Amino acid sequence: MNDSQLSVDASARASTAEIPIFEARRISKSYGHVEALIDTNFEVRRGEVVGLLGDNGAGKSTLIKILSGVVQPDSGEFFREGRSVDISTRKKSEEDGGIQTIYQDIALVKSMSIMRNIFAGREPTNALGFMRVKEMRSTAMEILDEYVRIAGITSPNILVEELSGGQAQAVAIARAVHFKRDILLLDEPTSALSVRETEKVLNIMRELADAGVSCVFVTHNLYHAFRVCDRFSILAHGQNVRDCKKSETSLNELTDIIMTH
């Protein structure tokens, strides 16, 4: 596969999409006297990787919590493909907002097998609640095969704790994609991974975006962001300071923006 070729395609597609598949408008949130977000805007278009960047305390984590339905904003509106949506709970965020959040350390239950993890909370069952184990097994293998293709996973019955950080991350992503979410919100997915594993996770994001699943990539690491993102949204002190396409900026400029605010 030719990476550069694909990313050109993706950005071409992204630019033609008129309405963002998800948009958050004028979000404000304060904790006591601390204003975490002030009239912040954020949007995601189909098939793109958006880098949500900013230094510690810029309001990134508050925005993630709001988008995933854990925290309610004081004011602001959300739109999915132009229609107003309510994402005030985890469930609404996932089903109505189409957002799947993948937190780094709590994405999967480590003491359970991959298969059990993939279907945790969404088990296919018969009327009595018994699981269709055969169906689960074959679906699990298809999921692993289709989206992840990470070497070393030889069976869906392996416990997650036996996987490396990158493999586990990949399984979490594969699960999210399989359950038909439009947008993956990845919170620091690479911060605990080795260089090689980081590379794999970045590739997965790129491939997913090319297949039409948008990713929001929250990270401290500008190199990783610059390698994979189509667009960057930079926060500082709870406000938007820059929103630009990859073609309009450079790594140095991004670094400058974050450093100077």
Add this chain to the structure above:
Amino acid sequence: MTETAKPDIQARYRQISLVDRIRTHPAGPVAVVFVVMLVLCTLYALANPTSFYFLTKGNTSLVLRAIPNFGIVALGVGLLMIAGEFDLSVGSVYVAAPFGMAFAYANGVPLAWAILFAYSIAICVGLVNAFLTLKFNIPSFIVTLGMLFIVRTSAPYLAGHTRSLVIKLPPDFKAALTKNLWGFMPAQFLWFIGLAIVAYLILNRHFLGNHFYAAGGDKRAARFAGINVAWTKTIAFVLCAMFATTSGILQVARSSKAETNPQLFIELFAVAVCVMGGLSLFGGRGAVIGIVLGAAVLQLIQDVIILARLPGFYLDMFVGIAIVLGVVMNAAVQKRY
């Protein structure tokens, strides 16, 4: 890549090999201990048939009748332990719920309703345990320790301080629960195996089992996967109390007597069995076969102590050591990976 034919995928993802599965199975160590003990006892009995009556029908029947007693309680405690909580109150549910049944039955309530009454007591205790533990976010072992004594006290108190109650159960009912088949196989043991299969099906074939493992293994991850952790644990608490009640009813059916004897410590034996069987104290790990084998090992030890006419204090000491060793062994097995 998406075109890959299904059989190909099936072939690529193999089952883990049998050896690996046993090696990584949480019940591995207890299985080894059980087999070794059984072989040693058999060999010793064959060598000394006149002094060590291990292989007699009488002894087999005795052992198989004693195992279900705390084994069934341990099945419930184990389910709950996998879901990440403890229940020490089973010790008094085991006593109080069947006592309620006997009390109702002795006062003219039809047997079916009396049994229903016993289970409704169990469900109530399970719900109270769950409510106090989950609502106030208090360690379950403290809540259920408190409940152990509250329930234990209230049964005889509500029934007018009766110490024990002799009842005459219908012979069919008694036989179905406790008949000794072929001279060595008490029906209780078959019930125990049946209930173990039920527990296995819940854990491995039912979505509840998946939720138990998830809630016990990582509460936050389970919540993020959309599992209602509080509801899941509540069900586990209720199931645990119901298993304890079942064991208590079997015991009452066997002796035709419901006692309020408070000094059985069946709750601690149940925890010991689970820990020996490879269940993690922190939840999320374990298998039903481990509980069954753990119960068998504990009873084998007791039997050996009796048959060899060793002093009784060995059993107490053994249980103490087994609890600690069990946890250490579990931790060692987990650390390999």
Add this chain to the structure above:
Amino acid sequence: MSETGANFLPGRYKHEHDDTVLQRLKRYPAINIVVIYGLFLVGLAIWTIASRGEFAFFTSLNLSVLAQQIPITAIVAVGVGLLMVSGEFDISVAATFTFAAFIAATLLHEMGWPLAVAFTAGILCGTIIGAINAWITCWLGIPSFIATIGMMFFGRGLVRWISINPATNLPDSAKFFPNEGFKAALTGQLAGPVFAQLIWLIAVAYAGHLILNRHRLGNHMFSAGGNAEAARGVGVRVRRVKLLAFMICGATAAFSGILQATRISEIEPSYVVISGLELKAIAAVVVGGVALAGGRGTILGMVLGAALIDTVDNVLVLASAPEILFKGFLGAIIILAVIVNSVLGRRQES
């Protein structure tokens, strides 16, 4: 008072001295148990008056029974409380209590050892049991309530082993007749309802207070129980702190066991099972406001908690309530106290 305070320390610390007595009392961590126990005694006084003296609580006989009983529980509670402040449990105290008394009795009467040695050996036994608990908990990494349940079973075995009567091959109680001087020093009647136990309790409680509030070890206990990670980060040797706490707990249980044996000149093997001492100690400590998860607690709270538990027991006996009711009460009070503590703790944090 507040004026002079303000004059002395103007500026930064002013508000501390401007608080009213009531506000300062409210902040005192053991205030709840002081109020509860006070109200309880007031209630008993009203009951006594209402029943025109029928209810025999405030009689010198009853008070002297209480004064002999409370220190036994309270001394154990101080040890268990210090341990809980450090973030661990001990459910094996009843076994330690009984076993230590048996060791002292056996060494004194069967082996003919000198009293001082037998006494020391008994205390030492408790300390060693505590150290083993600590080793299992902190070095093998087993949650302490499970480790000490294991030790409880093991201790029961030890008690049965040491109490076996060779004639009948059954556990039997042991006599304990130390010389009169020893008996007077440990449990002698000083004046009216004041017995020597009370002095020992005050000594143990004061020592506990010094450890907890005046010694470095106390600070380490609070930090090890409150947040073990953070404590380790600032250089507290958490495992060693917990080892000491376990050993103190074992020693106090052993001392209390010998006190009891001295008082009634006998020690029963069944005490390890029927006394429910471990439950009483935990109830006393949580009623006294010690946080279940560690990091919060006062000695006064532990002692008054034990006093409350024993007083309730005493009242139930006086009211000729069935004996079994007491354990149900213990269970209820543990749950209630833990709920109250956790709600109060949460409110304090927010």
